[in-house]
Amino acid sequence: MPDIHRPRLHSNAGGAITCEHSSLQNFSEPEMATPWSTVQFSTVSEKFVLPEHQRPTVKHDEYRDLDIPVIDLAPYFEGQRAALQTIIAQVKDSCSNWKFFHVVNHGVDEARLSRIEHQPQQFFKLDSYNEYTSKMQELSELFFHIIITGLGVDSTHFERITKNAGGLFRWNYYPPCPEPHKTIGLKPHTDFNLLTILHTSNVGGLQIWLEGKWSGIRPRCQSSLKLQHETIKCSWVQITVTIHGGLLTNARCEGPLHRAVVNATVPRISHSRTSTCHVPTTVIVAHPALVNENNPSKYIPFTFDAYMKAKQMQLFNTLELFTRKDS
Numbered sequence: 001m002p003d004i005h006r007p008r009l010h011s012n013a014g015g016a017i018t019c020e021h022s023s024l025q026n027f028s029e030p031e032m033a034t035p036w037s038t039v040q041f042s043t044v045s046e047k048f049v050l051p052e053h054q055r056p057t058v059k060h061d062e063y064r065d066l067d068i069p070v071i072d073l074a075p076y077f078e079g080q081r082a083a084l085q086t087i088i089a090q091v092k093d094s095c096s097n098w099k100f101f102h103v104v105n106h107g108v109d110e111a112r113l114s115r116i117e118h119q120p121q122q123f124f125k126l127d128s129y130n131e132y133t134s135k136m137q138e139l140s141e142l143f144f145h146i147i148i149t150g151l152g153v154d155s156t157h158f159e160r161i162t163k164n165a166g167g168l169f170r171w172n173y174y175p176p177c178p179e180p181h182k183t184i185g186l187k188p189h190t191d192f193n194l195l196t197i198l199h200t201s202n203v204g205g206l207q208i209w210l211e212g213k214w215s216g217i218r219p220r221c222q223s224s225l226k227l228q229h230e231t232i233k234c235s236w237v238q239i240t241v242t243i244h245g246g247l248l249t250n251a252r253c254e255g256p257l258h259r260a261v262v263n264a265t266v267p268r269i270s271h272s273r274t275s276t277c278h279v280p281t282t283v284i285v286a287h288p289a290l291v292n293e294n295n296p297s298k299y300i301p302f303t304f305d306a307y308m309k310a311k312q313m314q315l316f317n318t319l320e321l322f323t324r325k326d327s
């Protein structure tokens with residue numbers, strides 16, 4: 001298996017991160033002030049304000065004095081006899097009593113750990129990053145407008161959601177893979193949320209399920225666009241409407257099933273920006289004008305909160321789905 005780094009992160013305030021696979025870089029948009037952010041805010045954006053009962057009551061620097069187990073790997077690396085047996089017993093105990101533990105003298109060098117921590121911070125400081133995210137927001141809003149206008153329906157129904165849309169920015173890194181035919185970079189999926197803007201490096205890999213088969217989409221970075229008498233070089237982005245879009249439009253605009261394949265020679269990077277409805281209580285329901293006898297309502301309305309809970313059920317409490325109810 002190639003070591004695909006696939007960050008999946010929910011950029012709610014501050015960027016709580018959930019990783020589906022090992023993640024190399026997780027970047028959320030700078031909606032909140034952080035010590036190393038160039039953007040400082042005095043209030044939290046409305047779209048991140050949680051209902052009172054959902055707000056955390058334990059502060060970030062409020063710690064409990066717990067006797068969390070610390071596993072020391074030094075004796076093992078030093079080749080001490082019986083070290084492994086001791087560690088096995090400690091880990092066994094920690095797993096059943098705590099479900100987690102700290103590890104010291106783990107052999108991962110400090111400089112490397114520090115780089116992993118600091119390099120992303122440099123990225124967030126870049127002006128280009130802030131400019132990029134606001135451009136992406138503008139582009140998303142423009143496309144919301146275009147899509148809604150195309151449906152020929154009144155836009156107020158969508159505005160409650162699109163106006164509050166936040167962003168989820170994700171980088172996918174696909175290293176070259178010695179046996180690309182035996183594996184896949186990103187399994188078939190549809191994106192959730194409203195709209196995805198995807199930009200890929202000039203290396204193929206994205207495939208979309210079209211007319212009953214997987215179709216490779218040619219990367220078109222630096223394509224030329226004729227605009228009045230001028231030819232301008234433009235970088236290409238792809239826009240897909242995703243699951244909430246499908247629900248809002250009663251399946252008139254739904255995101256495509258897609259996947260990413262890997263290759264043996266060149267690394268590939270893609271970054272996607274999905275628009276997210278962050279108001280947990282907003283009910284996502286099809287526009288009434290798009291539901292009629294010929295197009296009966298396809299989906300049960302849900303709130304963003306319910307949707308996230310269902311998603312988390314699968315991501316974090318997956319085993320609950322397989323737990324015997326009679327046990």
Ligand SMILES: O=C(O)CCC(=O)C(=O)O
Pocket residue numbers: 170172186191198200205206258259260269270272
């Ligand atoms: O890498 C790609 O081309 C696809 C990425 C993707 O589907 C995603 O990030 O959801």
Ligand SMILES: [Fe+2]
Pocket residue numbers: 189190191258
């Ligand atoms: Fe995707």
